[in-house]
Amino acid sequence: MKTVEEIRRDFPILSLKVNGRPLVYLDNAASSQKPIQVLNAYCRFCESRYANVHRGVHTLAETATGDYEEARKTLADLVQADARGVVFTRGTTESINLVAQSYGRKFIKHGQAILMTPMEHHANLVPWQVLARAVGAELRFWPLNQDGTLDMVEGRKLLDARVAMVAVAHVSNVLGTINPVREIVEMAHRVGAKVLVDGAQAAPHMPVNLSEIGADFYAFSGHKMCGSTGIGVLYGRPEILEDMDPFMTGGEMIREVWLDHATWNEIPHKFEAGTPPITEAISIAAAARYLQEIGMDWIHAHDTMLTARAWELLAAEPGVTLYGPAGERGALVTFNVAGVHPHDLAALLDRDGIAIRAGHHCAQPLHRWLGVQATARASFYLYNTPEEVDALLEGVRAAKKVLQLV
Amino acid sequence: MKTVEEIRRDFPILSLKVNGRPLVYLDNAASSQKPIQVLNAYCRFCESRYANVHRGVHTLAETATGDYEEARKTLADLVQADARGVVFTRGTTESINLVAQSYGRKFIKHGQAILMTPMEHHANLVPWQVLARAVGAELRFWPLNQDGTLDMVEGRKLLDARVAMVAVAHVSNVLGTINPVREIVEMAHRVGAKVLVDGAQAAPHMPVNLSEIGADFYAFSGHKMCGSTGIGVLYGRPEILEDMDPFMTGGEMIREVWLDHATWNEIPHKFEAGTPPITEAISIAAAARYLQEIGMDWIHAHDTMLTARAWELLAAEPGVTLYGPAGERGALVTFNVAGVHPHDLAALLDRDGIAIRAGHHCAQPLHRWLGVQATARASFYLYNTPEEVDALLEGVRAAKKVLQLV
């Protein structure tokens, strides 16, 4: 078992100095950093195994194709899913757009409803708005309790037979709420609705078992789990993917093409038009292996420890408001400091080398619900330390002093 | 000025041995290899400048955002276009799908026509088939001359006022034909049609001046120009992009979001939903700089020299049929050897370390026009040598011997 110190040494960027101070990177919910193992896998692949995949018969084409499909299996294993249902996309956003378009336009009808929560990231909200407008479906929103958890009693009432799709985050990127997705899937399936779970903030941080959760669709991104940008996963239940129309068309996703029409390749290839993100697949697979070696259980426990510490310290700090549930939560704390604009807070923390995010975190409707324009968010990962959490608190105190109104 | 030997030393993979023989990589039209300069730029960025872009206010977010937008300018410069029109996509395929969906569904109407050529890659054919079916548009095909060039006389007749879009390859990935895109744009604009040029095989190999060509849309991919997979460019004239609906929706492409509707960000961001391919943008920009340092004119001349040599040698070889025009052409030769299936040819060449592509090269309708199922294709780039072309010929001769029917 590696120590956190050893883990940190795997990440070259963590030895960076920012404004003369050691980097304290607490912006992991936006994007994570890459360990040397992932960078090495990338370079080794580019230097000795790279070619385009799936159609060449020369050695490099065969190796690259083998590695690419192996990457698919690695990702399927990470979330305990059937590799035939694993589509490589650009990221969570494309995964959800793909479902909204390819599933939604074919199967969600006028008068049916799409049930979401007010805590969704824009990526799991706007594509459904666009779809609803196109097909004439209704948008419904699962009410929240005061603490930012889902109101299971009120939500159940909205989940009637007209609901065709439930779109819900596994973990909220602002509130940190961990939603009971397994229970939601059960409830939804009982009324015949499909469920898409946005796993962008869950898959990188905790063990995810899709065969247990039972979601029809599950989406996440490489860049939030120590892998590359430009790649993400859409898992779809194979029998549903079979029935869906393609999202984009072009090379590789076809079976036969005539001038005026074409037929489609089998899943998952039907949804991977054109040259796929090949080196990105190598990167995300190396990242998945790296995380699995550390252990998803360990990562979850480590994140939880840091988050609890941050919550405790900030809750005790005068003028700080924390958002979301106090107990079990995702690897982040979102807060505001009275009299300090979150952008100023982030900028002032940056003077001390501390990177946090400020803004609406792509969740404007949720911020309206919270009654604020913007919030500050510190988010943690396997390489963060309790000392970094303490530095955050010190930084918050210093910022208050700097901006103090006289 | 670097010599080819020096250029070759920039590409780690070129020192690889395949089946005990030095790699002769002639599959560049499918995908190219990456020089150490590009790999280093990638790693340096990941190790010291990486974060998510566009919303963070901490140092890494600012540097990464700056680098990402700088990459956009670099690519705009490469093809002499306005950076506001440069959208980063996953590749040529997504670029074309974006136009077919976002422009096509809004502006191409029932009864209008889409004019293509029979030499298009599936990426510039199937999206238009899908669109035509959705909106009730007609598909027209610009006839070819015997030698695989466009019949400009017959084509002109098809270009009437009903044509809303002309979709044409700058350089054919099978025939090697260089189409007179500037002339086509002029003709099309005269009847009020828009033009999308598929530059996947042109932008990596020759100077491209979009302000001169005047195309409304131009698409190409990073992985064919010494850059990463997972990224490509769609150039669109800004005033047209302004009018188009978004393609995908989610973070970053929005201005304001409410529960039931949203407004869009300005171009080009309106078309970049979610976390964009950040490290891939660094890679494609490093590749563009590398190519520009060598010089696009030099690359074009070098490719042309190799292609002419290959054409000459193969044309003189008994049993070889060559496809496409004999004169000026793109950096590839496509051919068949009597009695030798292209897949066997490619596999047998591979025994000698020579990588070529065999199949329909994502252009099945063109192969039907050629009257063959499949062809073999050798494609060249800045790091290839005349000796490698000679090795190809030797390999073809050896393959004929091995498979010779008794």
Next chain:
Amino acid sequence: MSDIYGEILLDHYRLPRNKGRLEHPTLSVEGVNPLCGDELTLDLEFDGQRLKDIRFSGKGCAISVASASMLTEALKGKTVEEIERWIGVFREFIRTGRAPDGVELGDLLALEGISKLPVRVKCATLPWSALEEAISRYRG
């Protein structure tokens, strides 16, 4: 990151000049910072071609508040033409981090570092964009 939170900027943030509303503005304009949703209102009172009075209101980060405060201080009493010249100067300054030759920026110099913070540029330019709209509306 170059340090933008200097004493002059913080002074304008803590003690903003010309903050509030005008009773009889010739016109009012609103601006929104797409980065964070912050809103700012400018009230302008013209006397012919001259900007007789100006006030700003709204919540914002230190950079946008200080920028607005400096703007009002720099432009109160200027003519429409002078203001237009200032808008051009300011945009150039924010883009390059340098004042055009021969221009005295005064307190605005405190925003020098912004050109290196592409994400925060929107905060600094928010009041100026609103002003630009006001002027073009006033010109008709």
Next chain:
Amino acid sequence: MSDIYGEILLDHYRLPRNKGRLEHPTLSVEGVNPLCGDELTLDLEFDGQRLKDIRFSGKGCAISVASASMLTEALKGKTVEEIERWIGVFREFIRTGRAPDGVELGDLLALEGISKLPVRVKCATLPWSALEEAISRYRG
């Protein structure tokens, strides 16, 4: 790449066994290789549960032609049940590169290297996929 173009394979390619059409096939099936568009036809003549005769036709690469030739040689005269067992054995062999214990593959062993060539697997399995369809159709 392991060398698949050995003497046995080339022999089957140059002198394919059972190439051509049957006059009175019980049924014919077609297969297409999505990789290259190659088409292959199998004619099968059954006598009750026994495959009395089999022929293949169509153009193809050396691997698909040799695979078809070996298939016909190995299975002519076998019962439907035996053929089904062979299909399973072949799939396993192609996937792993190893014959299941106690099975004598004969010439088919020449396809041993295919498991390491994921792209060419489709060439080798083309006739077997067609055969599988034929058997399932014959069983009704």
